[in-house]
Amino acid sequence: MSVFEELGVMPELCKAVEDLGWTLPTPVQVEAIPLILGGGDVMAAAETGSGKTGAFAIPVLQIVHEALRQRMRPPSAAPAASSASSPGPGRSSKAASASSTAATCSLSADDRDPHVAVSADGRRAQSRNEKSWGGVRGSVGVFAACGGKVYYEVTVNDEGLSRVGWSCRTASLDLGTDKLGFGYGGTGKKSHNRQFDTYGEPFGAGDVIGCLLDCSSGGGGVSFTRNGTPLGPAFSLPPALSNQILYPTICLKNAEVSVNFGAPSGDPPLAHPPPPGYIPLAKAPDAWVLAAPEAGGGGGGAAAAAGAASVRLPVCLILEPARDLAEQTANCIRDFGRHLAAPSLSCGLFVGGVDPGPQLRSLREGVDIVVGTPGRVVDFVESGKIVLDQVRFFVLDEADRLISDNPDVILKLFARLPKGGTGVNRLQVLLFSATLHSPEVRSMADRICVTPTLVDLKGRDAVPETVDHVLIRVDPREDRSWLQSRPQVYTDGCHALDRLDTSSPSPPAETLSEAVKRLKPRLLVRLLESLKCDQALIFCRTNHDCDQLEKYLNGLGAGGGGGGEETGGKGGGGKGVAGGAGVFRGKRESGKENPFSCVVLAGARSVDERRAALSAFKEGDVRFLICTDVAARGLDIRELPYVINMTLPDRSEDYIHRIGRVGRADTLGLAISLVSQVPEKVWYCTVKGLKPWLAPDAANTKTTDKGGHTIWYDERSLLSSIETRLGRPIPAMSEDLTLPPELRERLAAGGEAYGQQRGGGTSKEVSEHLEQIAANVAQLASLEWSVQSSFLRLKQRWQKV
Ligand SMILES: Nc1ncnc2c1ncn2[C@@H]1O[C@H](COP(=O)(O)OP(=O)(O)OP(=O)(O)O)[C@@H](O)[C@H]1O
Secondary structure, X not given: OOHHHHOOOOHHHHHHHHHOOOOOOOHHHHHHHHHHHOOOOEEEEOOOOOOHHHHHHHHHXXXXXXXXXXXXXXXXXXXXXXXXXXXXXXXXXXXXXXOOOOOOOOEEEEEEOOOEEEOOOOOEEEEOOOOOOEEEEEOEEEEOOOOOEEEEEEEEOOOOEEEEEEEEOOOOOOOOXXXXXXXXXXXXXXXXXXXXXXXXXXXXOOOEEEEEEEOOOOOOEEEEEEOOEEEEEEEEOOHHHXXXXXXXXEEEEXXXXXXXXXXXOOOOOOOOOOOOOOEEHHHOOHHHEEEOHHHHOOOOOXXXXXXXXXXXXXXXXXEOOOHHHHHHHHHHHHHHHHHOOOOOOOEEEEOOOOOHHHHHHHHHHOOOEEEEOHHXXXXXXXXXXXXXXXXXXXXXXXXXXXXXXXXXXXXXXXXXXXXXXXXXXXXXXXXXXXXXXXXXXXXXXHHHOOOOEEEEOOOOOOOOOOEEEEEEEEOOOOOHHHHOOOOOOOOOOOOOOOOOOOOOOOOOHHHHHHHHHHHHHHHHHHHHHHHOOOOEEEEOOOHHHHHHHHHHHHHHHOOOOOOOOOOOOHHHOOOOOXXXXXXXXXXXOOOOOOOOOEEEEOOOOOHHHHHHHHHHHHHOOOOEEEEOHHHOOOOOOOOOOEEEEOOOOOOHHHHHHHHOOOOHHHEOEEEEXXXXXXXXXXXXXXXXXXXXXXXXXXXXXXXXXXXXXXXXXXXXXXHHHHHHHXXXXXXXXXXXXXXXXXXXXXXXXXXXXXXXXXXXXXXHHHHHHHHHHXXXXXXXXXHHHHHHHHHHHHHHHHHHO
């Protein structure tokens, strides 16, 4: 039995994990997998690169798969395959012939306002509150795109006020007060989106109201009957609801009503036959209907089975803060799920910046697991394209970033998720990140989690032991190489309007700031040479900085950009940097002949460009990936040796994530930060869409407090907050840009190198695990020995007898 199986992971997922070459779960996987499988909400904080994706994806896949299996109908009752994929009108006749009863039709005890009482059989609702309305929804809903026509009846039992009709599961229970509900009230008004218009006639005690829903393709709608008399069309269904599910809904004020769904057994005969073409909801074909999660009782209800068999609605919603990360997570999920069958699971990627067409198509075919970025997901949810009625998991990966950037979206989505009452169907909320300790995270967790278990393996913001940190002090007062004109450095243009004083022994702040901008790229090139670095992730502060650095490196590598550096290094000595190719050779040939080949992964690039850049870098076709913080979180690039910070991030937690791109999966990595020793003026634009760097000669380069678009950036103070977070000072590289002696010696002693496995390949976790289980294995062996011996002894005795 594999260790993953010991954690309760099903064989198909263990096999996938084995395919990936994972022999042992990482510590966060050991802790989190059983907790999630056990049904609890989990907040997991574990260092970067420690396997958090597997820690949530594996158990989520298992539960989603189990839930879908349970909901699958026995083959004999299943509708024909052609009708199973989407609830389109074309299916209706076939579905209608497969009419198994929606036996779970009732008023829901879970989906109701607290002051509305529902009888045990779910056929009577009562509210004695005279001041406010209280509502209750039915447990079975109808696909607006099913093509059918359904009916249920409400008998008014007393003189109170009632409103009846249909609504989506996320609509207000105060029926008709939002865009998702359609009501008809006793005062003779129809209501939708808070608009109350005269309709039909008033009704009261003893009246029987028929609630009709026409989902036929020719543009159906909602209408009503009173005591069997049709009252005419009340509402047509807006296109935005075409993917939604509409549930019977009753809203009461000091009133009682009885409901009849027309079940062949359990309901009395309907008071009035449904109008021609309509069938009672309880007799609706399975493919038209879907049970709300709580009504399924573990997913086993007939209607639940029916709905799941006819259209696969998402069971899991995973949010990621960046498109690239969402794509990576979706790929991981597909890898993990590759051996799951009957049913196999489908994972859809929903990110912005790309044509929504394929995403919409995938939804029509059925998506079980939605992975996406907040913007696109909420957009699709609000327009009814993603239906959340069946969601069992809400996962926030890189939760702190999602919460700090999109708190409203998270709350909005959470409000639309079915909470599912208690037991196996309740919504599970999972929050994962390497930095999960902020007050914002705690307060969001209080709102969206139910007594979550905190998995916090190493305390606040632990950083992997596999990452070494060094810094390069950038001081243009000492290193004057920034005065050279070649190769040309492209700065951000912040000082385009300033007169620079390059001759003064104590230059003004603006001159020093410009000097930092010119010096850092030169130092970078010297650093890459010194380390013989042929693969690194290089973080810049802005999209524009990325573009400028790309231009500079490309200029060097292409051989014609700026020519060789005149002089290099402190004091003007040092070796020159050849402008052309061939300064050093990396281990990979393809596409890496250029020693400074680079691509950019930044928010301003298109999704396709970002995808191509990441893939070229991962494949080794280019040496350097220049990026903004959009790549700081989650990206998993195998055996990456170096991360270089051209500028420190202004949030210390971003440093933790940036450097977490190395030192992953027990591989050693080095994080190098170029830290300016003087303040640097940088762009800081508060006006959305304004890009002053595109015309720096005309831009307002005053600081933001004076109405301009710049700030002074002080990396020394940023460094000290990062060091406080790390709990130790970061050593500086020596002047010739070689590693500090202690790091060199340690690497040499262990025969180790950055980008390679720590300890020559036997991971610390493997050794620790072997140590931990050694005693148990010995005990097992001795038990086995005594069992075998006593069996033989018994056998001998038996033979003698
Ligand atoms: N049990 C395991 N055995 C071997 N490798 C593993 C295991 N779990 C994860 N990995 C590998 O470790 C690397 C990091 O995993 P993952 O991306 O899940 O880390 P993470 O904790 O989510 O990091 P981050 O905080 O940066 O998002 C991946 O390459 C993954 O394949």
